[in-house]
Each structure stands twice: as structure tokens, then as C-alpha cells.
Amino acid sequence: MIRYDALDALPVREALPGLTDALDAHGTAVLVAPPGTGKTTLVPPALAGLLGDGPARRVVVAEPRRIAARAAARRMAWLLGERVGGSVGFTVRGERAVGRHTRVEVVTTGVLLQRLQRDQELSGVDVVVLDECHERHLDADTAAAFLWDVRETLRPELRLVAASATTDAEGWARLLGDAPVVQARGAAFPVDVVWAPPSRAVRPPHGTRVDPALLTHVASVVRRALAERDGDVLVFLPGVGEISRVAGQLGGLGDVDVLQVHGRAPAAVQDAVLSAGERRRVVLATSVAESSLTVPGVRVVVDSGLAREPRVDHARGLSALTTVRASRAAGLQRAGRAGREAPGAVYRCWAEAEDARLPRFPSPEIKVADLTAFALQAACWGDPDASGLALLDPPPGGAMAAARSVLTAIGAVGPDGRAGERGARLARLGLHPRLGRALLDAAPVVGPDLAAEVVALISEEPPREYGDDLTAALRTARHGGDAYAARWRKEVGRLRGLVSEPTRPSPPAPADRSGTRAVAVRPPGRAAGGGAPDTPAPGSPRPAADGNGGAGTPVPDAPRGSGGGTAVSRTAEGPRPSRGDGAGFRPVAGGGEDGRVGLVVALAFPERVARAEGGSYLMVGGTRAEVGAGSRLRGAEWLAVAVADRPVGRGHARVQLGGVVDEAVARVAAGALLEHREEVGWGDGDVVARRVERLGAVEVAVRAYADADPSLVRDALLDGLRREGLGLLRWPAGAVVLRQRLAFLHGRLGAPWPDVSDEALHARVTEWLEPELGRARRRADLARIDAGQALARLLPWASGEAVRLDELAPERITVPSGSEIRIDYSAPERPVLAVKLQEMFGLQESPRVAGVPLLVHLLSPAGRPAAVTADLASFWRDGYRGVRAELRGRYPKHPWPEDPATAEPTRHTNARLRR
Template sequence: MVTLPIDTVLPALSESLRTRQNAVLVAAPGAGKTTRVPLALLDEPWLLGKKIVMLEPRRLAARSAAAYMARQLGESVGETVGYRVRMDARVGPKTRIEVITEGVLTRMLQDDPALEEVGIVIFDEFHERNLHGDLGLALCLQSQGLLREELRILVMSATLEAGAVAKLLGEAPILISEGRSFPVETRYLSRRAEGRIEQLVARTIKAALAQEEGDLLVFLPGTGEIRRVEASLREMGLGAGVRVAPLHGSLLREEQDAAIAPSAAGERKVVLATSIAETSLTVEGVRVVIDSGLMRVPRFSPRTGMSHLQTIAVSRASADQRRGRAGRVAPGICYRLWAEQEDARLAAQSTPEIYEADLAPLALELAVWGVRDPAELDWLDTPPRAAFAQARELLVQLGALEADGALTAHGKRLAAIGLHPRLAQMMLAGERLQLGGLACELAALLSERDALSEPSADLRLRVEALRAGQVDRRIIAEANRWKRTLSLAPDVREEVDCSGLLLAFAFPDRIAQRRGNGRYLLRNGRGAAFAQEQPLAFHSYLVAAELDDRGTDSRIFLAAPVEEGQIIEHFGEQIEVERLVEWDRSSKAVRARKRERLGAMLLKEVPLASPSAEETLDALLSGIAEEGLDLLPWTKASRQLQQRIAFLHHHRADWPDVSHKALIETLPDWLAPHLYGMKSREELQRLQMVTLLEAMLSWEQRQELERAAPTHLTVPSGSRILIDYADVEAPVLAVRLQELFGLRETPHIAGGKVALTLHLLSPAHRPVQVTRDLASFWQHAYFEVKKDLKGRYPKHYWPDDPHSALPTHRAKPRGK
């Protein structure tokens, strides 16, 4: 057996695990930790009769590691060493090392919380911070603490902040292996890349094949970019003896194995890979790495409840992992397709998936485990509260949880299926409606990347392509596997037009109602729209299976139509019936309607024949409060009465407050009893506002009102002049100067407490002086005013002594 760097650390690791339950192993890429550690622990005494379970973040790496360890033992996979990944398992009765992935560990823990048959759980490549890895570690720690003190936990990684993990594991020992790699020359672009990355990648591949030796490993963000680079290379022509091999998670196992296998004699290989090839995987013969510097990750928005894939720059740790692939077997070259000055701005580590992912699966698993609050477990990073709350809301809507977070029997069934809760819900609904085959096909299509690279968003076209064998064989195989789970024949094919109905069970919050111009209103209140013209946009209702959360209207990528009748039939118990009796501003009247709503969507609205008197009254009062008291039939007399009462309230607190604000706030007290039978502004005109205001006064106050705040004042000329109470602090008497001759003092009201503000007017009723001290005016200002008025009104009477002069409302007193 070839010596590997990890071999020097294995004795210390074995010794640590004999005396401690937990350990952390940091080993550089190429050290051999993935394949050497499990084999080295097989004969440990504490493992007697127990299994080793190793969690790998990626399926391809899990199968590859199991195959390599089996070869080291001279056996086939499925004997001492086996694996279990999604849709594929090779284990047997003698298997003692199981390499597992994704949710397999979670299922094992849910079935046997104590992991009675397991001696140690190894978390490999933990730096990737996979959601299932974080969940699995939290559950294993609780199992170890409560049920299996002797259970061992080993966390391994090439690039990991080991201190935090060791602390989480109870101050576990940290062992470090430096690894062994050959020097790798790193080359950067001279300036920042512009344009589509695929063309730059294709040109760099062409140049590297001409200048360097060995096979090429090219990192791209996703399958779309892989397809486009592959097409560009075909157009360029790479010459004889060069094989282009895609490598991503959607390929069949045989295609993945072919990509990582050594090249044939005289052949060179160009592997176009996603981040699947970053860790725990040796692509034989690679001497050159070309790194696009990009990766595609899922992002979940608690604000909208939607997930989408986002292309981001790789972290420093990922970039170094990728570069290391070129130095596994010999000196190599790494082309980084970004400028060197950009390199310093890379994040140190990738963001843990627990911060960015849809937490609905995690929330359901925790509920099955018996945990309602994630804080009950020990996490390296606790699930964000907002995202977890959003996940709980969805699970309640799916019927998987009670409102308090308790697991329902239906939720237990959803969790047992092993799909995302949305898709599991769809599978069970399909089984119940005898649409199980279609549900399985939809689940397979939605579990993988888009099966068709065409602009149509119609999911029904994907189902038809699947049935015609025109999609990836992996998707077809998964659909058939789910059909077998439901005991259905692979060739069962239900009506494709029922796709929208089944999607509605998976995405009840994304049932959408047409608003026109390709725009829709989702049940959850968000807007959605097609990015370009689509035949689907003419359907009144559809279900959006995939959309983003950008902008005012999310872009719809995948959807299928659903009929209104299907919505009513299958979601009728969730439809809310509203009796809507409200004020209509346009008609200035109470409008009564009955509405049927599913979330934010208005399904039906009809007039409400007989709203109750109380409903009508409440709506009428709301309308008055909203639009203001001008809806009421105010007259000059009623306005003056309001102002007189307000004046007295200002000076005496025992008088009622009749300000606009106070009247609005007390509408039910003073106005409501007079509104029964009314429902419009027109009918409000029958009200007598003077009577309503007087009703707010006691008998004594009504008697006092005329004395303390009279409507008019009789002046010396005999005229009754209206008093203006608009200013509660200073009521105004506007009167012609000549009518006050003979009056020595300013008139007072409110029992003599408040002097009127006199607006002294010219014969033409124009203001000439404002005063609250008439005596002073006569003594000082009158003579200047007299000169001016005499000049302008020479025919009028302007005496020298206003005190003894006769008042008049004419030009001159009679007899003058």
C-alpha cells in the first residue's frame, strides 16, 4: 500500500479515540484522510461489533471513496465497505464501513436515535458546511449526550476553523496532517474578465492544451455553463485524442465514473466540472486546473419564502481546494480567470448552507426528532430565526405541524418519504387522487436542474419530454424509483394537464391569479411575472414551481396551469368567506359585498343582500371618520354653534369638546344613535346638526349658552352684529366704526371674562383698526383714523367727540 501523509497521524488519532469520544482531524488536500482513516479504525477494540458511518457531502465522492477502500482490501464494494446515497446503495450483511450522503444519516438517526449498530460517525469535508452535515452533527451530539455516551464522533476537513468545532465537541483534541502535494504554478488574468465566462474558459482550455501536459480539470458554476463550453470546444475543434468529459451531480453514475477514470493511452481528457470535484475526489491524470472562480449556490429568502440559485464568487478556501487538484500526482498549473488584485477580496470561507437554505426540511426533521426550538440542540451555527419561522409556517400550511410546532401524523408520513416536504406532500396527494405516476414524474423533474434548455416555462412540456425519453436518464430513473415506492408500474401515465393541480399541493403559497400582461398575484401576496411572452400567461390561474424573489414581481421560471374549479374543490376548506360592509369613497355610500378569498387572491365577489344594521352603521361611521365631518350637512348656524361651544370649552373644561378631532373620536356617542337606517351621504343630509350639537349639552348649559356666548351683540346703533367664534381665544365682532359712537368700553362675554376683539370697519366694511381696548382707541388712535376716513368718506358723520356722538348705521344720524 502506498504511503500517504495521513499515515503519520493515524496512531495519534487511534490513541485519541481510545480515550476520548470525539476528535477533530485537519488534513490538507491529498493527505488521504477520506480513504485511510476508516480503514485504520476498523480493528479498534471500542468498535467491536459496530459499524463506521462516514458522511460525505457529495454522492460521487461517496461512491469513489467506497470503491477505493474496497480495492485496498481486495474486495468489491458492498462487502466490508459499502455506500448508501440517494437512489443508489451497495451494502451487505458484512458491511462495516458505510459511506453515506445527503439525508441518509438523518434517516438512520430518526429510525434509531441511539445508532445502536454504529461505533463512530465521521463527518468528512465538514468545511463545506452542508445543511445535512450540520443537522447530522447536532443530532449525533444529542444522541451521544442522552443515549450513547460511548458513540464516537470524528470531524474531518482540509480547510476548517478547527477551534470552534473542537469546542462544540466538548474541547475535543485537534490532530493535524500537513499532507503532501506537488508545487502548483498559479496564473492570473492581467485584468478583470469581461463578457461571458464560457468563451474565456474555452479559449483558456485551447491554449492550455497547446502549452501544457496532462489532463485538464475545469471548474464552472453549473450545468448550463458546462453545456455551453462543451459546444464552444466542439466548434473550435480540439483535435484527435482529446476527450471532453462533463462532471456534475445530474449525470448517471457511469458517466461520472468515466469522467474521473484515467485517460486511455495516447488520450488527453478535459473534465468540465462543477464544485462536485473540489474535495474527496481524485480525477486521475490532472496536471492543469482552470478555475472560473464561480460557484452556484441555493439562496432562500425568508421575506418571500422562495429559493433560487445564485452564482457567486468562490471563497478563498474553495479556490485553494481547486488549485490543489492540479498538484495531486505531479507539479501542475492553475489558471485563475480573475485578476490578481481581485484575489485578495475573496471571502475566507463559504457561507454555511444553514444561513442560506430553505429550512423546511430541517424543521420537519427536528419535529420528527422531537425538537420544536432549534436552540435545544448544540449547533456550530444556530438556524436563523426568520428562516426557521418561515419554514414552520410552510409546514403548518402543509399540515405537517400543528400551530404550536407539534408533529402531526401527516407530517410523519411526509418525513418518511425522504423528499422535500413540498414534494412529499405532492406525492401523497397524487396517490390519493390516483395521479401518483404524474406526481412521481413531477417530483423527479423538480428535484433536479431544469430538464429542458428552452424558454418555455410550462412544466407540462418537461413531463412530456420525460415520457418521450428526451431528458436526462437520471431523472427518468428517479421518476421510476418513486413510482416503485408507490407500487406503480413505470409506464403509468396520467393526464399531463393535472400537473398544475398536483403542484398546488406542493406549492399552495404559489397558486397564482392572472392580473394581465403576463403578471400574476400569488396566494402569499407577492407579485410574479414571466420574463418574456409565454402561452401560459393566458391562463387565469397557475402554480409557480420555480421563481426568484427579485424586484416587485418575481420572475416565473417553471409553472403549470390550474383550473379555478380544482382550486375550489381541493382547497375549499382554506377559502375564507368575508362579509365586507364598508364605505365606498367613489359612491359616497356603504357598499355590502361577500368575498371569497384564498390568501391574497380574490376568487369571487357578489353583492351582500342584507347586511345587518350594526354592520351598516359601523361602515357609515368609518366612512365619516375617514373622509371627515364635511360629509355631514353643516349650516352657518350649526358651524357657529360648534364654535360657540368650543369657545366655552376652551375657557371651562366642563363644557363638551366639539373640536373636529374630538367629534371624530366620539362619533359612536353623539352621532351613531341618529344614523340607523342611513347608508349614504345623500341620506346623511337629513340630519339636523344644530339639534345634534345641542343634544350634547345639559339643560343648564343650554340656558347658559346664550348668556355666555351669544350669537349676536346689539351695538349702540341698534344693529345686531354676528360674533365670530372661529378663534376660541379671541372671538371677533366686526362692526362699522360709526355704529359704536357712544360706547366707551370694549364689550365682554363669558360672564365678563373675555373681551371681544373688535374689527372696526369703514363705511365700505373694510377694516381700519383692530383692538381689544376701545377706550384707548377713542383716546389715541381715533383721531388719526378719523382724518383718513373723512378724506375718503366726506359725506359721512365724523364727530370730534366719539363718546358723546350719536351712533348710526347710516351716513349720518337722523337730523344731522
């Protein structure tokens, strides 16, 4: 019997006429309804005609999380006075409750995507409601784009509703063809805001690490809230680890139960949280409890202010969930949980002044997540670059390019980016494409059972207590009695069935009716309601989109090359494209179960195959990683890394989960990245020529060879000159002086006199050094090249100015005594003439070169500087007397006339002059 009293109490009922009119007129609508108004539980049965006031329709409701889908279905069934599986049912991964008479089916957005790929028309479905679209999960955005495409091209009668409590209503309205926006009034009771920042500063989150001091503070705020307020307390924390730590600090609460709700919790535990309890409760939850769920009895919310979002580090080739500050929209959603049933309070564990600086909305997943699964969905849909999809935010070009590179490497798409049968099968698996590749390609080699077990193990990162060795973790899961092991065994069964599913051919895509893009026909499969597997959000594998847990996301990037950047290389045999179909794999010899487990991981993450090198492991993708001191993985020559993170303050990644493999497994798994190269480079102070077999950044085999290509040798020598300097050439005194003279003229006169700085000489090396460089093969040959002779080629011979070199910058100059004195050009701004003082007698002006007065160092008879001047006349007049007084007694045999300006210059002593 329908519970009309409960239905009538839901405020969204007043918005139903407006929503119905909008759908009748436009076929699309955006419903904005605050938390607690009943949009999730009243609107779908009303649209389905289950409340007796409308035509009978079949409605599909898409929720972002499994727990929300189950809870929404059960709540609607209760309101209708039925059991789940009657008029209202649900389908999530691994669980289905749908009957012949089901009119409202609640599914996850992953299930909806699977159905759309199998049956674009969604046969038999009249209305699709996309709930909680404000969360901007990638699979929800993708489903919305596909549904709009279906409505525009195949089924204009299909009705679409985007529903949320806090969202960009105008953006969604534009996306759905200028759909009307229907507002429902709020039903929430008033919620007091209590600002409860920590008493001392805490470190900001880094990766998945949260300052323990903040968690201790959250636990203390929970105790405070229990003392100050009535009712149950709902606590928002970013992940499972934080929930566990706070739960440990809340021991001894007496008659208060501490419960944990997150995507990894067993269904029975999740359902128990959603039922009223007899004792007072503290419910520790991730963002799974932000929306779609009403936890009965909650009057208080304690908000840590943190959330988990996916991020991709393309430079390191690692992808993971990371802890961020929750958005203001999330804060409103969380606070609203306290006012669902009565007035309540929210304790916010940050200062009021910080609130205005928080982001308005959470980051759209399409901007920050790994897009490999999204790119495969788009390719299977017939739009490889997603340019024709109606998306609120376009996918970043770099992330899409990286995703296409991965899909090409695993054989999911062809050169044109379109998906073939293998791509379609990978999309049907309900796994990230990397894990799907591992499942399909490993099963014929290691057996379907082991392939399914390992893929299930790495699709949801096991608890840390399972250790970092995959083989040991697998044995623990097989015999474990914990909640993770139970979920793992269920997923193994699902995957085992998928890997044995027969391959079905895909019909060709029809002609493009719009003239711009083809809409692909899906391969035949189960009926739309046939229990399709729940696809993780694109950018997975990771825990369900409740932001809890670790860094098990696959790397999205192609390898970064050989690293170092110093070698000049020629590819003799480039990367061999993977067949991507498992063909040609040979059974792994030796290694036992370790080797077979490692092969599955390596097939999923070929860029994370790693070899021991210098105390750490170098991954094929170029990232370095370390293993823990007590790890069983230590000492292995080769590893396949499934999960890695980067600890705070560490330069290398840290292996969280991996398997031991050998070189044979590495070659099989990362075979598409295998290169045979001839490398000629400058290393260890000389030219090094070697033939290298390389898996991405990892050298597998190296041997020297002598018949290197002369052009590569030349480039290596140039690299050596750049790295170690032009001092590798032979620089006799004349060459040094010539370079100094040219530098002076370039600085003084500019063109056509050449710039002879190191940078300029490297830039023009082919003009002055090429003939000698072409004959050189090693460092010793460079040392035989006369740099002066080579530099002479840069003189301005063509203009005829070269003949003026000795005129403008003479190497020597004749002084009044008749001596020819060498000019020092080592300081190009002001060349220096060092000459004995007596040899300059009678000269009134300082000598000049290229119009620049020389800086004259006047020397004593012993050759030591007595004075420095650029103005001889001034020195004779003002400075000479002091020098004469000081040196006359010390050098009495040399002339010291009273008037040097008129004295006879000499390079001899008085006795010599008298003779």
C-alpha cells in the first residue's frame, strides 16, 4: 500500500507539475532541489506513473554510487509499500533486483554506460534521470553526452532529467538544448554552523596523506558535538584510512555506536547505517554520504573539510586519488545532512575566514582524471576525439592524446582511433581498459582463474596489512575472512565469467546522418536490462566514487623515452606495435606463481615494469621507485608495479603493491616498447658507441661497436664540446690571442667582426670547425685540432675587412723606445699594454687600438707595476713625481729625469746610455 502520508510530506511534490510540463514541452529538464526534498525518491515513481496520476512509463535513474542506488531503490519501494524488485528495482555491479513488472530501475552511471554501448536506443526506456549531476563524475558526464546524442539522432521522444541539489543549472540547461530549469523549495530544517578550527596549524594534505593532528582534532570535535548536541553524529572524512584512524580514537564512548560507511563496506553494513538504531550513533563516512542518502537520526555533522579527487601526474607516469579541500558546494551538501529530519548543527573543522577561499564546485573529473576509459567509451560510441559529444567541459588535449596512446598500444583502437571488436570487448568488461587487456591477454597464458584473481586484486587496492607483495596478498585474499576478501571473491567470479564469454562480432557503423560523425552500432549482447556489469568511473581502477582509498589508478602515459637526454641515437628497430590480442604470448618459463602473477600485472601496466638499478628500481616509463626495507620484493631484479605513490619529501615513487617478474616476463608484457637502437653519445669524457636493447627507459642489453655512423659521431663530439667546453681543442698561445682580439673587435665595432663567445661558437660550429670535426672520431682527435687555424675561418674575408685585423687590433705595438710590446686583450673592454716606464718617456697620449685608449701598466725596472693609467699626459704631470721619489733610490742605475714628457725614451740603464 502506498504511503501517501510520507509522499505528501516531500516538498518536491510541489515541483512535479512544473517538471511534467517541462518534459511534455521540451523533453528535457533540469531539476534543482535542495537536500531532503525527495527528488531522488519521489520524482522517479511519479514520472513512471506509479502514483496513479500519469501514464505508465519505464524510468531509469542513474546514481553515481552503488550504495546510493541500493538505498534509493529501497526507499522508493518502501514508499510504494512493496519489496525491491517489484515496481522498483536496482542494478549495480554484482547485484541485481529487477522483476518483470519493474517500472523504475536505479542503476549506477557505469551500468547505464554499458547499456548505452549495447543498445543505443535504450529500448523500452521512456525517461532517464541523472541524479546528483553536480558531482561531475566522468561516467555521469559521459552518460549525459551519450543520452543527448541518442535523443538528437535516434530517439527524440526519450526524456532526460538532470537532477541535483547544488549544480550549475544554467550549464546543464544549455547542454540539454536550453532545457527548462525547475526549482523545488527547500525542506531542510535550520542548521547552525559552528566553526571549530584546530588550535594550532596543521600540515596541508599531500597526496593521500592527512596530518594525524587534524584527525585527532576531528575526533575531539566529535566528542564535543556529542556533549553539546542531541542526536546521531555524521562525520565526513576523505578516505577509508582516515575513517579507521578516527574510529580508533573514538574508543570508550560508552553507549554510543561508532559505524563506518564507505564504498568498500559490505552491503549489509551500508544498509544498517541507513536504518534507524536504538542507540546513539557516530557514523564515519566518506563523500558517499554527501548526497542521495538520508542517514536517519542525524542531527549533527562534523566536517573535516577534505575530499578525495583523482589526479594524474603525467611527468611521473603515476595516477591516483589525492586529498583536496572540499568545495563550498560539497560543504553545503554535507551540512544539509544535519537538517533532514529536525534542526541540527554542522561543526566545520576550519576557520570561517578560510571558507570564502574554497573552490565553488568540485573539480570536474574530466579535467583532472585519467581519460583512458573515457577515450575508449568515446571510440566505441563512434567519436574517437569526443569532439561531437555534448560535454560541460571538453577533455584536455594532452590527457586525450595520452589515453589514445594507451588504447593503441593495447590494441583497443586502430590508427584512426576507432574501436574494433577487441576495443568493444574491452569496453564490455566493466574494467579499466588496462585491466581488461590484462584479463584477456593473460588468461590464455596463466589460466582464466589466476588472471581473474589478480585483476580483481589490483582493481581495488587491498588493505595495507596484506603487504606490498602481490603473490602474498593473493594468498591472503584466498583464505581471508574479512570484508575485502569477500568482495574480492565476488569480483573474481564475475571476471571469470567475463573472460570465458564468447567473442561476438561487431556490425559496421552506419553512415553518418549528420555529415560530420558516425554513430556506431553496438555489438549485440544482453538486453538493456540484463544485468550489465557496473563500470568504474573512467580514470579507474579505484574505489567506487566515494573518494576512499589508495593510489591504484593506472598510469595513463606512454613511456617518456630513454631518459638522460645526452645520447645521439638512431633507431635501427623502433617500438614494435603490440598485436593487442594476446597472440604470440608464450608461457612464462620458471618463476612459479610469482611469475604468472607478475605477468598479469605487467600486462596491465607495461610502463611500470621496473628493473633494479643503483639501489632503486627504474620503471620502463622512466619513473624511479623504491620498495620498503622489509619488503619481500627487495632484491628482485625485475618487478611489475601495480600501485605506487610518492611520499612527502621523497624524489622517488614508493612501491605499494607489486609482483616479482623476470626478464622474459618483462619482454612479453612490455614488448610493444622494445627497441633496438644504435646509440652514439658523449659519455665518461669520450665518444661512446653502443648497440642497446631497451624496454622504454630500461636498458636490457648493451654492447660496444666500432663502425658507428660518422654523422652520429660528429653529433656526439659536438655534445662533448657543449658539455665540457671548447677546451677540448688545442689552443696554442696564438689561438688564444686571436680569439681575444676578435672578442675585442666584436665588442667595440660589432659586425662584421664575429662573436667568439662559447655560445656563439657552438651556434656557428659548422662554419669554423666542420672540416676538422668531420675527420675526428674521439676525444684525442679533438685535442689535435688547432683552434686558431679553425677560428681564422670566421674572419670577415668576404667583405675584405679581414685584412684590417692587424690594423684595428694589432697583436703588438711599437712604443717610443722602439720596442714592440704585446697587447693583452684578455679584458676586451680595455686592452692592456704592460711596458717599462722609461720606454714611454716623451709620449704625451696613451696609444689607441680601434679608437680605444690602451690601459698602460707602467712597470718598474724589475718588471713590477709602478702605475696604471689611460692618460699618460696626466700621469707625467701629476703622478710621476711620487713614483720617481719611491723608485729612484731603489733603481739608481736607471734614468729618472725631472721632466719625463721631454726626456729621451730608453730601454737601457744610465751606463748603457753613456756609452
